[in-house]
Amino acid sequence: MPEGPSIVLLKEQIQGFIGHPVINVRGNSKAGIDKIEGTSIKGIHSWGKHLLISLSNDLTVKIHFMLFGSSSVNEKKQNRNERLGIDLDNGEINFYACSVKFLEGDLNELYDWSSDVMSDSWNAALAFKKIKQHEGELICDVLLDQEIFSGVGNIIKNEVLFRKRINPESLTGKIPKNLIKAIIQDSRDYSFQFLEWKRAFVLKKNYQVHTKKICPRCNIPLIKKQHLGSRKRRAFFCGNCQHLYI
DNA sequence: TGGAATGTTGGAAC
DNA sequence: CGTTCCAACATTCC
Numbered sequence: 589m590p591e592g593p594s595i596v597l598l599k600e601q602i603q604g605f606i607g608h609p610v611i612n613v614r615g616n617s618k619a620g621i622d623k624i625e626g627t628s629i630k631g632i633h634s635w636g637k638h639l640l641i642s643l644s645n646d647l648t649v650k651i652h653f654m655l656f657g658s659s660s661v662n663e664k665k666q667n668r669n670e671r672l673g674i675d676l677d678n679g680e681i682n683f684y685a686c687s688v689k690f691l692e693g694d695l696n697e698l699y700d701w702s703s704d705v706m707s708d709s710w711n712a713a714l715a716f717k718k719i720k721q722h723e724g725e726l727i728c729d730v731l732l733d734q735e736i737f738s739g740v741g742n743i744i745k746n747e748v749l750f751r752k753r754i755n756p757e758s759l760t761g762k763i764p765k766n767l768i769k770a771i772i773q774d775s776r777d778y779s780f781q782f783l784e785w786k787r788a789f790v791l792k793k794n795y796q797v798h799t800k801k802i803c804p805r806c807n808i809p810l811i812k813k814q815h816l817g818s819r820k821r822r823a824f825f826c827g828n829c830q831h832l833y834i
Numbered sequence: 835t836g837g838a839a840t841g842t843t844g845g846a847a848c
Numbered sequence: 849c850g851t852t853c854c855a856a857c858a859t860t861c862c
Contacts, residue, residue, distance in 0.1 A: 590840040637841075654841050656859040668859090685858050687842080734842090741840050798840090814838095818852095822839075 590653050592706050592739020593783035595634045601661050605629045605676050610643075614673035617688040621672055623647055629676065634706070635699045636738030640691070641674075648691040657686030704738040705776045706783070715772045723761025727771070729817040730760050737775050742821050744782060746798045748774045749825060755832035756816060756823045762833040797824040805829050 609628040613621050627643040634640060639651040651657075651672075662679045664670070673682045691698060702711035703718075718736045722729075731737055731745040740748075749756050752770050754763065763771075785791040796804050803810050803826035816823040 594840080652842075654843095654857070655839060656841090656857080658859080687857085732841095743840055819841095821841090 590637055590655065590657070591741035591744055591779075591782065592634070592636050592704070593779050593786055595637055595639050595653075595739070596706050596783055597786055598639060598659055598661075599632055599634045602632055602681055605679060605681065606632060608676040608678050610674055611677055612673075612675040614675070615670040615683070615688075617672045619688045619690060621649075621688065623690060624649065624674060633695060635701065635704050636734050637741070638699075640695060640699075642695065646692070648695060650687075650689045650691050651683055652687040652689075654685070654687055658684045659686075660684075703735060705779045706739050710776055712769070712772045712776070715775075716769060719760060719768060719772075723759075725760050726756065726817045727754060727758045727760050727763060728756035728821070728823055729819050731771070731775065732819050732821065739779060740775055743795070743798045744775065744779055745821070746824050747782075747796060748778050750797045750830060751778065753830050755827070755830040756813075756825050758831070758833040764833075797826070800824060803829065 606629050610624055610626065613624045615621055623645070624643060627645045629641060630644050631642040632640070633642065637652060641649040641651070643649065658665070660682045664682055665684060668684050670682045671684055671686055672688050673680060701707045701709040702714055704710060715736055719730060722733070727749065728745060731740055731748065732742070746756070748771060751774055752767060754767060754771065782791060785794050797810055800810055802808070806826055806828045808826070808828060810824050811827050813823045815821070
């Protein structure tokens, strides 16, 4: 469940555990999860693809799902070992195949919430400033930069570039400023659209280009590049209606 | 059915 | 010493 909106959805689903005591801690994580025992849940936050569970002992559990991670709330997955399971007095949350780490100290010092496209504190003007430092990079790489667009993943990248009609191989510095601003705006708008489609279990059927073969605008074959950019991620795009700026 | 993917880190290699 | 490359992680889907 890797991209930012999926983490926001999970965060919503476990809000009811805030303020509740931990009854038992399970799992094969080597992060020292016994530190969770005897605490209660103080708060639940997210930053980009990070799920952050703050505890009453002032530690925060940071969950990152990487590519394959998953979770289940108030049930266990069959035939799977939990990486981390937390039993509360009103339910349980289980995490599988994810990275578990502990953070110490004030989250506000550790995270810049204004770079999270899903955050109330999202700052589009700041994103624009940061992008100026990356004008020599391809736009497909810049959109995946978690310091600029925290929470944007490969699906959101492909869909936003299609929606804004920009070829992923475009050189960032050559894209007109108004279009850079449009990309920044849509990275947030589309992420919230992604959230609502995911919530309604209709995300995948709403992909326009990601994993698709035909351009829904031009009705011609899409281009698929397997390892595009310095991040070497899959790109799906239309060579006709997505303009290349070089 | 096997290969690849909604991702990141850390260490080796250059 | 900076950068770039690669393995590792480990599950689901087509």
